[in-house]
Amino acid sequence: MSTIITTTTSTKNTAPANTAMKPLFAVDYHVYINHTDAGGIVYHANHLIFFENCRRDWFTTLGLNTYFLQTDEGQIQHFVVSQAELKYQKAIFLDEEISVRIDKVELKPASIIFYQSIHRHLPENANVNDKPADTLLSSTKIVIACVQNQTKPSSVPEHADNKSNKPITVPSATPIRPIRVPKQLHDSIQKAISQQTAEQ
Numbered sequence: 001m002s003t004i005i006t007t008t009t010s011t012k013n014t015a016p017a018n019t020a021m022k023p024l025f026a027v028d029y030h031v032y033i034n035h036t037d038a039g040g041i042v043y044h045a046n047h048l049i050f051f052e053n054c055r056r057d058w059f060t061t062l063g064l065n066t067y068f069l070q071t072d073e074g075q076i077q078h079f080v081v082s083q084a085e086l087k088y089q090k091a092i093f094l095d096e097e098i099s100v101r102i103d104k105v106e107l108k109p110a111s112i113i114f115y116q117s118i119h120r121h122l123p124e125n126a127n128v129n130d131k132p133a134d135t136l137l138s139s140t141k142i143v144i145a146c147v148q149n150q151t152k153p154s155s156v157p158e159h160a161d162n163k164s165n166k167p168i169t170v171p172s173a174t175p176i177r178p179i180r181v182p183k184q185l186h187d188s189i190q191k192a193i194s195q196q197t198a199e200q
Contacts, residue, residue: 021103021104021196021200022196022199022200023101023102023103023117024058024101024102024103024104024105024192024193024196025054025057025058025061025101025102025192026099026100026101026102027053027054027057027058027099027100027101028097028098028099028100028121029050029053029097029098029100030095030096030097031092031093031094031095031096031097031098032094033094035049035092035094036093036094040093040094041091041092041093041094042091042092042093042094044086044088047086047088047092047118047138047140048084048086048140050098050100050118051100051114051116051118051140051142053100054100054101054102054116055102055114055116055142055144058102062185062188062189062192063188064184064185064188067079069182069184069185075148075149076148076149077146077147077148077149077179077182078146078147078148078149079112079144079145079146079147080144080145080147080176081142081143081144081145082111082143082144082145083141083142083143084140084141084142084143085140085141085142086138086139086140087138087139087140088137088138089136089137089138089139090120090135090136090137090138091137092118092120092137092138096120096121097121098118098119098120098121098137099118099119099120099121100116100117100118100119101116101117101118101119102114102115102116103115103116103117105189105192105193107181107186107189107190107193108181109180109181110145110146110178110179110180110181111143111144111145111146111181112143112144112146112181112189113141113142113143114140114141114142114143114144115139115140115141116139116140116142117136117137117138117139117140118136118137118138118139119135119136119137120135120137145178146178146179146180146181146182146185147176147177147178147179148176148177148178148179149175149176150175150176150177
């Protein structure tokens with residue numbers, strides 16, 4: 001991984017999701033056995049998978065059917081997680097149906113900040129006067145950086161060959177480079193944010 005990308009995970013000091021605002025996007029997922037540990041509880045790292053799937057499904061609704069975008073010149077652009085802060089509130093159990101949401105998005109020149117949350121659906125016959133309509137299970141702030149693949153990885157001189165006395169080159173350790181958020185993606189997200197604001 002490039003040295004410009006760092007990943008950290010924390011269970012503290014995560015900004016709470018703005019649950020009072022209608023989410024930008026929400027999708028329901030069923031919890032299967034492969035999501036859980038031996039106790040039937042969703043493994044902590046799988047919260048990240050649900051958040052990732054939610055972002056991917058949202059991109060699809062925006063008309064971006066893949067995480068990989070291609071420029072007119074044939075360059076491949078995609079996204080990497082550069083920061084993740086998670087706060088676990090309650091356990092998620094086998095066979096539950098959960099609502100995974102994108103509560104808020106912030107656009108930066110070369111990255112996108114997602115505030116997401118996972119909620120538990122209560123049974124349809126639950127008394128809504130006694131309990132809220134859903135229960136917060138976890139929340140996160142995830143930063144994804146926009147990067148572009150190098151078409152031809154650059155080489156850097158290492159040392160001279162003893163026989164030919166010619167410099168030996170080795171592939172660069174950085175096959176990707178940061179870029180600005182692609183215009184198509186930027187415009188689609190900005191439109192969704194504007195619609196959310198208008199509906200409040």
